[in-house]
Amino acid sequence: MKTIKINKSILLLLSVAILTVSCNDFLDVNENPNSPSISTPSLTLPVAQQEMAQLNGTDMTYLGNMLVVNWATPSNWSANSLFARYSFTATSYDDIFERSYVYMFKNLTYVENYTDPTGAADYSTYKAISQIMKGYQYQLLVDLYGDIPFTEANLRGENTTPKYDDAATVYKSVIDSLTSAANLALNLPDNAEDPGTQDIILGGHMDEWAQFANTIKLRMLVRLSNTNDDAYIASQIASIDANGAGYITADISANPGYTASAEKQSPFYDYFIAESGTQQDRNDFTVASKHTIEYLTSINDDRLSRLYLPAAASGNFKGAEQSTVLPGTGFTNLDLSHVGPGLLKSAEQDQVIMSLAEALFIQAEATERGYITGGDSAQDLYEAAIAASYEFLEVPDASTAAAAYYAQPIANVSWASSPNKIEAIMTQKWIALNGTSSIESWIDLTRTGFPAGLPIPAESDGVRPVRLLYPASEVSRNSDNVPSQTANDIFTQNPFWK
Structure with missing residues (x-):
């Protein structure tokens, strides 16, 4: 890097x-x-x-992680109800x-x-x-x-x-x-x-x-x-x-000289940890989702302990559903896992704009679809992408651990054990982009439907958003040109490539 x-x-x-x-x-x-x-x-x-790094490392990453169910909110916080109800408006993000x-x-x-x-x-x-x-x-x-x-x-x-x-x-x-x-x-x-x-x-x-x-x-x-x-x-x-x-x-990253000083920390790190070393409120009200913890556990994924921290109260990995009606007992910020050390490394960390892992998964998909020929196989690129994710998250003995991981005869882990190769690529890409360019995972989910089985919050209408609304400020200032929109458009107006 x-x-x-x-x-x-x-x-x-x-x-x-x-x-x-x-x-x-x-x-x-x-x-x-x-x-x-x-x-x-x-x-x-x-x-x-720096603006690109700031925007991609903060709001876009947060939005993406919530919409692909990597993160949730503990019961003792009222923040993030937007993601439990999908109640997006023209001022949302x-x-x-x-x-x-x-x-x-x-x-x-x-x-x-x-x-x-x-x-x-x-x-x-x-x-x-x-x-x-x-x-x-x-x-x-x-x-x-x-x-x-x-x-x-x-x-x-x-x-x-x-x-x-x-x-x-x-x-x-x-x-x-x-x-x-x-x-x-x-x-x-x-x-x-x-x-x-x-x-x-x-x-x-x-x-x-x-x-x-x-x-x-x-x-x-x-x-x-x-x-x-x-x-x-x-x-x-x-x-x-x-x-x-x-x-x-290599990872495409920005770093103008980030340091542990006010307004000079790496954007993603600063989003969660203040320059004094104390946590921001966001670090307190952002926890792992139940779905992602359970999925990573079920496939023996070594990245679990790099993507999330053990819960303070139990020392175990535990996530919550995306809901505003969680039980008060056992689902507070102390009971649940928070953003982990593979993502929050230091105030000086590079701000990733595009990771090598993402690039390799893109090439794997292009190769599997027949767009790229004559180079590495889709399997080789897929496995190299997983290894790059392990390296980025600083999993101990990353190369060996990654090879052992993707050798498991589990669908969407091992290439040979995956009947749908595009699903395998999208599923592993979703894991690799957890905490970084997760906005791309949301876009991929809209495009391909993978990863399959991501829960939709019970308090929503059972349909996942596929776009954002134009900002209210732009509607006001440029009303003659902004396309007409309704609140329901976030669910029904698919991107042109869908």
């Missing part, structure tokens, strides 16, 4: 860039991106990257939409459009990175919302009420952008600026950015597996093969 450390002066520059580039008004910005402010790409890029446009896309567009006023510097490197980051986040927004602002988005003062583009069109446009960005990353001008440690994700290693672009693109192509567009998928896989960069070979 690559960790990029940045000294205090860089952290100060990040703070300055936040003040000079960011804006509190959603899609309402008063500066022309073609009229540069006092910032530069070297200051603005790490701000957008609205910051995913808003922060993507305000803090990420705004800054990335500035970087992408920046021209050195002296004409001496070439910023192609920054442009490629910005396009890849945009591709990553646009994919998520389409998967979570459907139609979104795209062609008219990020124009700042030129258009503060952008139209909404068709989700399928956005998807293919993003795929094209990722293709171009990967090719640019691999064919930079000799005088292109090197971001070095200002790139808090990959340290300016453009071959790795090309691999990341290819992996995001493959994730999107696999997601199109239900659309009967195999010819398109094949042509796009061929373009990935043509650039020769391959796919990521």
